Amino acid sequence: MNWIERELEIWADATLERSLRESSPVCEAPGYTESRGRLLLNMSSNDYLGLAQHPGIIDTMRKALLTEGAGSGASRLVTGNRPPYSHLEASLADWQNREAALVFANGYMANSGVISALVNRGDVVFSDQLNHASIVDGIILSRAEHARYRHNDMEHLRSLLQRYQDKRRKLIVTDAVFSMDGDQAPLLELASIKREYGAMLMVDEAHSGGIYGLRGEGLCHELGMQNDVDIHMGTFSKSFGVYGAYICGTHTLIRWLVNKARPFIYSTALPPSVVAGISKALVLIQGEHWRRERLYEASRLFRSALCTAGFTIAIGDSPIVPVLVGDNATALRFSSALESAGIAAAAIRPPTVPDGTARIRFSLSAAHTDIELTDAAEQIRTIGLQLGVLHS
Numbered sequence: 083m084n085w086i087e088r089e090l091e092i093w094a095d096a097t098l099e100r101s102l103r104e105s106s107p108v109c110e111a112p113g114y115t116e117s118r119g120r121l122l123l124n125m126s127s128n129d130y131l132g133l134a135q136h137p138g139i140i141d142t143m144r145k146a147l148l149t150e151g152a153g154s155g156a157s158r159l160v161t162g163n164r165p166p167y168s169h170l171e172a173s174l175a176d177w178q179n180r181e182a183a184l185v186f187a188n189g190y191m192a193n194s195g196v197i198s199a200l201v202n203r204g205d206v207v208f209s210d211q212l213n214h215a216s217i218v219d220g221i222i223l224s225r226a227e228h229a230r231y232r233h234n235d236m237e238h239l240r241s242l243l244q245r246y247q248d249k250r251r252k253l254i255v256t257d258a259v260f261s262m263d264g265d266q267a268p269l270l271e272l273a274s275i276k277r278e279y280g281a282m283l284m285v286d287e288a289h290s291g292g293i294y295g296l297r298g299e300g301l302c303h304e305l306g307m308q309n310d311v312d313i314h315m316g317t318f319s320k321s322f323g324v325y326g327a328y329i330c331g332t333h334t335l336i337r338w339l340v341n342k343a344r345p346f347i348y349s350t351a352l353p354p355s356v357v358a359g360i361s362k363a364l365v366l367i368q369g370e371h372w373r374r375e376r377l378y379e380a381s382r383l384f385r386s387a388l389c390t391a392g393f394t395i396a397i398g399d400s401p402i403v404p405v406l407v408g409d410n411a412t413a414l415r416f417s418s419a420l421e422s423a424g425i426a427a428a429a430i431r432p433p434t435v436p437d438g439t440a441r442i443r444f445s446l447s448a449a450h451t452d453i454e455l456t457d458a459a460e461q462i463r464t465i466g467l468q469l470g471v472l473h474s
């Protein structure tokens with residue numbers, strides 16, 4: 083086992099080592115986190131709508147816990163399919179205006195399970211270079227050919243579709259909003275390409291569900307191209323503030339997944355209290371449009387404050403705002419200086435992002451106030467100047 087120590091040293095020397103640290107929620111202040119005894123503005127959470135501490139969701143979960151117990155006890159195909167599931171899946175299908183929905187334990191299992199159920203040896207998956215790791219792992223599991231196209235490069239995608247014309251099944255898969263960059267996939271163009279080449283289209287709405295669309299349906303609805311999406315994937319771990327994931331599509335797709343998606347079949351069903359909590363979050367997401375409005379406002383304000391400070395920030399309204407730093411050591415120093423200034427914002431390093439693009443990934447929440455964000459931008463500017471990331 084000595085090799086592990088040696089490999090870890092190499093990893094640490096390249097400033098790539100990660101370690102765990104504790105972080106607690108602050109119930110009375112949902113935009114904050116407590117770490118090492120200090121209160122920090124939480125700019126590293128995916129709880130975009132500020133629902134993770136919502137009393138209504140917590141109350142629903144507590145009641146379900148009392149009637150349904152702690153765990154589900156089995157896979158859904160055995161005896162784990164508790165009553166809260168059918169209610170949630172019917173609500174999801176209705177919300178997305180789809181025939182059917184299927185809940186998975188989490189987004190990682192949904193992506194890896196769905197992709198490996200849809201394609202196999204002899205097939206090909208066209209996947210954006212910046213897609214989430216769970217998509218990449220699904221492709222590896224499936225044994226299909228992995229055709230990675232350059233980020234959002236539709237010409238490159240077309241040329242790969244030409245090259246792999248002879249493959250049996252073709253699946254195009256993309257994040258709707260990219261998790262480490264906050265930019266959007268060209269979904270309208272992807273819809274026309276998928277029709278042109280007779281491919282299936284799968285869209286991962288992990289960072290856009292709850293945020294875009296009049297009822298938070300996601301970016302595909304906002305753009306009106308949802309009917310071109312064959313496999314719609316979303317999570318309950320980000321905007322929903324809970325845990326879990328889902329797939330929406332036709333009855334036939336869902337029937338296939340119940341029979342073929344191994345992470346669905348061979349894993350214990352989510353605790354029923356979690357499923358009940360998700361249903362409550364779904365009601366809030368559909369009805370409380372002000373949370374989305376607040377998030378757009380926060381995003382516009384924070385982006386423009388950083389631009390004014392001299393950072394290069396993409397225009398947009400996604401709550402994911404990366405500040406590119408470049409090298410790993412500077413990114414780590416930036417993050418710890420932010421912590422000293424009362425801000426929790428993680429340094430994101432390779433292999434999560436491509437080499438040489440280490441960054442601080444700020445994520446916003448509807449719970450952040452204008453003053454908190456303006457103050458944060460000022461601190462970020464000061465630290466940027468100190469570390470030479472910004473030049474005055």
Ligand SMILES: *Cc1c(COP(=O)(O)O)cnc(C)c1O
Nearest residue numbers: 188189190214257261288317319
């Ligand atoms: C977070 C994320 C996932 C995984 O979801 P979990 O529920 O956290 O496992 C999948 N896809 C994307 C794009 C994500 O950002």
